[in-house]
Amino acid sequence: MSMAMKKLFLASILILFFSISANSKNFKRVENSEEGYLNWMKRMSSRNHSNFMEAKNKFRPCKIIKVDQNPKFGDFISVKKAINSIPLFNPCRVVISVGPGTYREKIEIPATMAYVTLEGAGAARTIIRWDDTADRVGLNKQPLEQKAPPPPAGATGKQAVALRISADMAAFINCKFVGAQDTLYDHKGRHYFKNCHIQGSVDFIFGNGLSLYEGCHLHAKTNTYGALTAQKRESMLEETGFSFVNCQVTGSGALYLGRAWGTFSRVVFAYTYMDKIITPRGWYDWGDKQRQMTVFYGQFKCSGPGADYGGRVSWARELTKQEAEPFISLSFIDGHQWLTSF
Template identity: 40%
Template sequence: MGFKATCLALLIAVLAVFTSTDFTVLISLSSLRDLSLDAETFTYLSRGLSPLFGQYVGRHHHWRRHHHKYPDDGQRTASICDNFPPDIPPPETNTTVTLCVDRNGCCNFTTVQAAVDATGNYSQKRTVIWINSGIYYEKVTILRMKPNITFQGQGYLSTAIAWNGTANSSGGTFYSGSVQVFSNNFIARNISFMNVAPIPNPGDKGAQAVAFRIAGDQASFWGCGFFGAQDTLHDDSGRHYFRDCYIQGSIDFIFGDARSLYENCQLISIAPPVPPGQKLINGAVTAHGRTSKDENTGFVFMNASIGGTGRTWLGRAWRPFSRVIFAFTTMTDIIAPEGWSDINDPARDQTVFFGEYNCSGAGANMSLRVPYVQRLNDTQASPFLNMSFIDGDHWLMTTSRHNIDANFSISNQ
């Protein structure tokens, strides 16, 4: 265990004592990625962090901290599992089976991948994998033959799956994800996904490091965290819905060719600060991969907030027909006045669809935007601002109706 790692663990503990905001834990989580950690050191740090998570409750997440009772008579040694919730896992029903994961051995499984492997192939039942608080240092893959799986964490500041794969170490960016999902009807709730590989410098080759890759259809994410730097969230393919999520990165940190709707999400840049007066642009929020005008894909962000550090584009035209829309989004001054990039290929100016609608904040000033951005009016914006953009009226309300509450603002009209 190195001196640097020990100091970081101590710093995290001090921060937890003297502050009561969610952001302290977020900073602590992201700071782990500054270290090149082996599994033993990461496990040590995560064990130090996990009890601290219990001091924080996010706006939409609730979890129960387990206090261990020690007998007064000294006749019995207390077990870490003594106060484990007695109703976990609940009995199997006609529609749902629950598997339990706890790294301390209080469940049937100590790793998430072992629970995934135990699910039935092509099962029509929903398998809820209940994951106790803690950081699970493992690479997790859900194959196409494993549909209808739910990851249920205890809060995105309490439960996380982390790995440190990079493009160099994994055979390419697409395979570097800490968690990779290829099956349909996946749901994640109240859990974080992290890639703790060292943050790359601009221009580094093969340092892209994906925290989560979703390549299955009809997936939804509720109150989840995605922590990384370059290429954090690979929103690869399929129809997806993200609500109340925290997504952190630096360059192209939401990328792929999916058709996805993001609502009420925080998008946080960790690109290095740019000195005042310099026009350097060192980050990008999105990089969408649509390759044809006939392809019905794109990213839509509604009621989002964008902040953090660096000086960043809203999106880069990763592919010639890239499509990204921001609506009702608050943008800080980290957004470059130009807003968007064609990756130095002027031919893409005629084919991309970059749109903004009713956004606010210092970064939403469109007076200096690139000429090919769409200043959407009500009619132009309408197709992107309701659930039909992802055909959610056919699947989202059914597969995730237990997540939808009175604050659900997307129109079903």
């Protein structure tokens, strides 16, 4: 046998060996697919919360501050001045009661100022409004983020955040957040949204919070395409994600339920009504096919013309009751430890 023939023969044996090895692995993978899937589900739906501090709260107020545009009826005429009157390291619950009217202010509550409640006269009566966008600059030459008129979908530099929440253990009840691109920056921490109205166009709920949205109205307002969520979980070790329970999704345009901003992006919709605006595919991988193997996108007993699971991407899941269980109660955010009964 010539040297060339020997090399060809050895190469054939190696190819055959690798083919058998690959087939053996594939056979093993098929045999254990159910067990592997269950293990994957367990890891992806984990809610260990080890990265968060022990949940605690102070429910009874020690002080009530009244804000009213008529100085005769309040302690302050602006929300900002009321917040500035609170100690920077606040030791007890302070309620700021804000009277009816439109307050043109950019509000910031410092991270050290815990146990603060803003209480309005109703979402339609007490309005805090601002109009900066990401491509505007302030006096310090730094970009600002806030609420502004709707730009074209996906326009660069036109993000206008109505609310950024970076605190741990924060609740929003009967609130209304109105914006367009990037309306609600659910940045980080455990959050609870109940009976809220959230309106936007592209990624209008985004960030890396561990958040439960219950009974909320999610309204898209765009003439082209849009996306409801952009969740930014970057690692399996991060116990973050968005869960929407008993919500409704309505509006205009063509809407993705979510885009994979993070490699391990995690979003679940349960018992939620979805209007026909939801695209059949439902989800977008942010242009990175590798994320299809790591994201966790699921539905459980959703209804409406946009909830049809038949056209969904193959890497999204219709969850079983057992798989959905970790996401659909207050325990998802340790809520029984830091929330009163709502």
